[in-house]
Amino acid sequence: MASKTGPARIDWQPIPRTRAYELVIRQIEEQILAGALHVGDQLPAERDLAARLGVSRAAVREAMRAMEAQGVVRSGVGVGPDSGTFLTSMPSKALTQFLRLHMALANFPIDDVVETRIMLERWSARLAARQASADDLATMSTLLDAMDSESADMRAFNELDTDFHVALADAAHNTLITEMTTAIRHSMRSMVLDSFREHGDWPTLSARLHTQHRAIYDAIAAGDPQRAADAVEEHLRSAAATLGWSTRAD
Incomplete structure (x- = not known):
């Protein structure tokens, strides 16, 4: 009314x-x-x-x-x-779709996207390390196991990679951070998959990414906010450099 x-x-x-x-x-x-x-x-x-x-x-x-x-x-x-x-308040799915479309269409410089992801996901990792529930940890662990079993399939690995980062944001229990992270990571799916295909050594790359994801999970499960935040930043900067996205110095 x-x-x-x-x-x-x-x-x-x-x-x-x-x-x-x-x-x-x-x-x-x-x-x-x-x-x-x-x-x-x-x-x-x-x-x-x-x-x-x-x-x-x-x-x-x-x-x-x-x-x-x-x-x-x-x-x-x-x-x-x-x-x-x-x-009316915008439902979260509508907000995510709205942000995702603008991210996909706006052609933001990749350096800006990477830096924004680092800022958001460092904060997500800190919060998740403090307050992730048993269900949050179980979801991330299940995704990591699935990534391990699907390591030969680039497309499946990419989808699971996306889901892992969204699950990390969910574990922070901050709705806006989750929606922004989801929008950015979903808008990058095609670019990430193309970069996987162009890399030339998928087995080595997938193993490295999986190890980095495990390090993030282990820090969150251990309740160590600083280690979790640092692990996320190391992963995102390493991936950007390996896939040829960023020209900025670390």
Whole structure:
């Protein structure tokens, strides 16, 4: 249901008609950032919002479609308390997909991606070493065993590698870190697989990667945050250098 202190008290300002639907979105974003709109608040009806903003109903309709696709609003049809357009929190899977697509399309410099992964996964490893549950450890151990048995299959190894890093982030029990790590690692899957194929000595490479993953797991299982963080960074920097991604000095 709508918040009692929600949209009715907002001073909506008319906006220019040029690219009107984007400006509708911008003004709604501004109200969210200002704290005037919250999850669960109901937006004004299409006709009312168009009148308040000085734009066409078509512009409002297009803005709502775009924001619904982003997981920011949900629309209910019919009559009653569930009808209308409401602000909603983006489900984690939608957020991951959103980030993953932007990561894949934005062509960020690989050095920036590697450094961001190091920052995120060092923090994940520290947290995981402090608070990983028995289930978290069991998941990581199972993935490592599977990586060992699938070491001859590059594609299967790559999928398990991705799953291991996501499991590491899960073990940190920080939702945002998990979603960001998942998005980045998933966006890199094709590039990683191509790099595996181009390396030329897959048995040696897979054995090295597996050893590094085991070192990360052992540090987390031992409850040693510093060793876990250092093991993750060593693994990511070593992989980047071996696969020819990074030109920065370690």
